[in-house]
Amino acid sequence: MTKKKSQAANEDQTIETNKKSVSPALKPQKEKPVVAKQVKSSKEEEDLLLDSDSGADSDYDGDSLSGSLNSDDFDSDIFDSEDDASQRETEGGDGEASEDELHGHEGSDDDEVDSENGEEEDGSDDEGSEEREVAEESDSSEDEVAPRNTVGDVPLEWYKDEKHIGYDITGKKITKKEKQDKLDSFLATMDDSKNWRKIYDEYNDEEVELTKEESKLIRRMLKGEAPHADFDPYAPYVDWFKWDDAIHPLSSAPEPKRRFIPSKWEAKKVVKYVRAIRKGLIKFDKPEEEPNVYLLWGDDSTSDQKSKHLTYIPPPKLKLPGSVTYLFICFSSRIPFSEVFNLYNLAFPGHEESYNPSLEYIPTEEEIAAYELMFEEDRPKFIPKRFTSLRSIPAYENALKELFARCLDLYLCPRVRKKRINIDPESLKPKLPSRKDLRPYPNSCYLEYKGHTGAVTSLSPDCSGQWIASGSADGSVRIWEVETGRCLKVWQFKEPVKCVAWNPLPDFPILAVAMGQDLVILNTELGTDEEQQKIEELLRLGSLPELDESAAAIVSWHQDETFGGIKIRHFKNVSFVDWHPRGDYLSAVMSAGETRGVVIHQLSVHKTQRLPIKMRGLPVCTLFHPHHRGMFIIATKKNVRVFNLQKKELPIKKLETGLREISSMAIHPGGDNLIVGSKEGKMCWFDMDLSSKPYKTLKNHPKDITNVAFHRSYPLFASCSEDSTAYVFHGKVYSDLNENPLIVPLEILRGHSTSSSNRGVLDCKFHPRQPWLFTAGADSVIKLYCH
């Protein structure tokens, strides 16, 4: 034990002896209890002192005490032993024993606890306190119930893997008890009603049952009270030291000076606080709190002064179904976060969002499975569910997320006022004049001309309107009687016919046919004898015409023996032929000819000339102006250029179509308006007086436009396309220059088979006199549409 303890013990001893000296040294047995009581009380005080001062233990002091007492009253010892035995009998042996053992164990572990226990022991029961006190003094109990295990204060881990737990006093190994399995131990604990009192003593490897007193004691200790019930911590102080006869002070040192000087540091601190108080940093009474809320909008009349700031755009509200608001606010072009998060947006809820919607709102399982296959954007964000009762609705898992998205929208999304168009879409359609007033126009199929075996590529009506010539991909050229559909003549060529064109002069019934590299001028033999003579004269090449060098490289004239006409051979395939309105000149287009792609033949003198102008781009088709002699219009793939051939200059006009690829072109008989069809299905109307940009662009066909046509006398024009339809328009040009042409779509003509080939309708031409339209189908049929 420590030095301190022994010192304390010594002191104790002196006190004890002192006491003893006060009490009579030898007493009769009867007086014993009184003495013991006295001793006890003094000892308690001493304990208290020791506990607070030095922390010495009563065990020890008991030991020493017993040693000191041994000499002067040994009879107490005897008495004690007796007493101890009797007590055991009364209290029930095992309880006492276990208690002692516990003490022993604890004593070795922790002295202080033990000391308290010791105290407790003598305070716990009133009647036997004195005897026990004596017992303690004699200290026999402590010796008797020494801890079973003698290993001392070593960590028990050392014995973790051993079979024994330590050694008993004789040096034998103490073997560990067999461990019960958990279930058994649990059952045992459940069965045993006193189980709560049992403590496992690790050190001795045994179960200890606490007595009632012990449990009380523990309870008191847990509360933080003194362990003994009858211990009075506030007992009046009994001064045992006699001061009266002391003549010397305990210390003779003079009082230090600092005891008489006010503290500097305290003064500093005080100054600091004073300053803080003066500054108002420290406030003693809490400032009165202003009311947090008050009447903010007292009366609104004062508040209508104009704000200096920008107009506030309130955030878009939830969408109300069926509400008619013409001005609404939305989050502008940037995608709102509620959509980024792929949430069901904050619209007003419909029936499907109900907790108990009608059954028809709930998608079937197949539909839900089909949602999985959709793109994530297309997938419905909310799948209706049905709960049969209110109590079964779960918490909505996206509540916070949606709220957050809305918040982001509110402060991050630009807001824009937009006009909501809440109109019937039909009202967007322009008001067009009634079609009935624009009659006549072709609207129904009246006749079909069948006989060709290949796709009919080209049509040309006779200027009288009695005949119509057609060329086909099977290499035949036929002449039909328009009104009866009778096929008058057939010429069979070796190559597919590209283009046929009837001479515009009524007394020259000749036909220009383009096929391959050849351009053949045919005599149709339809006119009177006089006319026939003229034609034969014209078509007879007396001698090969002399061509200038540039033209000679491109074309050569031949007499066609088989059909009795003229054959003009070109250096490239001829794709388009057009007659001058006077009937003497004839232009031929070779798409692949590039800069030399357009030539003009003169029939009367059997001459050919190249264009005196520089060509740009691939020519597609050409037109002679109906009135101006020298005006010549060439459409290349992108643009249309108007030239004056006589002046041999730069083009007079360049029309910018904005189309990707021009396929055809037609000019209004008035000569100022032009329509251009393109391969992207668009048709442009040019008013050449107005501008070089199209006056109107119509996107009417889903597929390539193959041809466009104007009627000679009626205000009609038409387009035909590879989608096997032909559109008929009313196109009225006013003589008043201020008035724009009126364009009204009139009719979509269907009828050509859509499936036989992909090429649909290849050509359309108007009847020269009647409002009739001929269409040449790729299904080898020619149709006549009448009004």
Place this chain on the structure above:
Amino acid sequence: MPKHYRPAGKKKEGNAARYMTRSQALKSLQVNLNLFRRLCIVKGIFPREPKKKVKGNHHTYYHVKDISFLQHEPLLEKFREIKTYLKKVQKAKAKKNEELARLLLTRQPTYKLDRLIRERYPTFIDALRDLDDCLTMVHLFAVLPASDRENLEVKRVHNCRRLSHEWQAYISRTHALRKVFVSVKGIYYQAELEGQKITWLTPHAIQQVFTNDVDFGVLLTFLEFYETLLAFINFKLYHSLNVKYPPILDSRLEALAADLYALSRYIDASSRGMTVEPKVDASSSSQSNDRAESELRLAQLQHQLPSSEPGALMHLVADKEVEEDEETRTCKSLFKDLKFFLSREVPRESLLFVLPAFGGIVSWEGEGAPFNEDDDSITHHIIDKPSAGHMYLSREYVQPQWIYDCVNARIILPTEKYLVGRVPPPHLSPFVDNEAEGYVPDYAETIKRLQAAARNDVLPLPGVGKEDLEDPQNLLYAGVMSRTEEAEAAKTKKKMAELEKQYHEELKKEVTGIEVDEEATPMVEEGEGEESVPDASQIEQDTADMPTLMMSRKKKKLYEAMKMGQKKKSESVERIKQRKKNLKADQ
């Protein structure tokens, strides 16, 4: 020289001068993004969309005026002050001067948002107009669990709860509630205040889930503003009722989580003034809580004495004057003579809000309830269990959905379909205009008929015998039925006639067409028959499409978009109809 070259020293013009990007704004304000965000949220400043985006498409643009508006905001200064103050605290902490740090923290500068509210909403109506988001947020946060991690304090949750209850109590008291809809997301309410329709969503009263992917900083900043806003609005509303705000509640009821009821009683008590008081007291109080009530009354009286005494008379007049438009009156008297008792498992908060708003008297199972389950005058017992235990014969046991449906239909619906243990009929949204939507659910039709019947109920029907009058409801029902049926039959008949006529015409046309063809083209090979006469639908389609050719591209796009929208709508309606058909076929 670049196209948009502007010589140095020349001022910018147009969009370049009017708008600045966010980073420019940050720079000019000298704040960080966090602070900027907070400022924008509380000031209600949002980006704008310039016509021409000078800096590029991927930037956010703010108006220069908005930013200068922020620049002169005193709050900006305050935020800076707080920032520097916190640095001071941090310094004290770093020097281990805990005491100073603590002292400093208690005196942290604070700010108030009331001025901002006044600035953003100069009139009360403005504030009401923007209230939807505010209410939704406060109601959601009222049921969120407080969480340290998200910096969501218990105090705030309680505040939200209190505010939401105050609001509900006012709406309920003034009978301003118009529509209720129980959806999967929660319960939607729509109220009408000063001509403004205010819609908000309250979550179901179940433990809410936290998600990780939301930034609580943003939410809490919004919440801060909304809490203040709602407090001021509540003040104004309570002021209009002449009730002291913030209300003093009966602590006993508050402890029992019946705040709403406590609030409504508070409002009742203090708004009726002293003259009517004893009577109200006698009628509403039962002997069980007499004592507590009197205590409460005493407390309230003490509280209100200074505030309401001078205005008491005037208020009484005002109360009559306020007497309201027709809708409010119908709402007020919907559940007029009905007494409800709520079972333990029904959503009490919602029903305690809705039922008094429509004039019903409510009690519930649990402590603090105004009357007990064994009260004889209870007419409806709201229950949400598969079966009720002990049933009183004097009352009807209905499911809670009945109340919501009644509220939306504005009539007392027959309870048969809603009785305990039955699957209730579908709950329909009151926000949908069925006609515009193009599909009317069956139950909506039924409700419509019932409504019509109820409307006529008041008027005595001419020409109806006494024996028929016994069950006017049924009779009218039948009458309405037959009328609608008749109308439908007439319609179908007309349609049939039209179809027939059309068919005849077509037939005629066909015959004549072929005749003409045959006359004119004897030589033509046959096989033109069906081709020459294209079908009528095709022609119709063509004529319909014809004018679209002449539209400008912009208009055409618009037209197509509209058409597409219409098509989508009709498709979804079709889908629903198809599903319905399938369901019928299955049965």
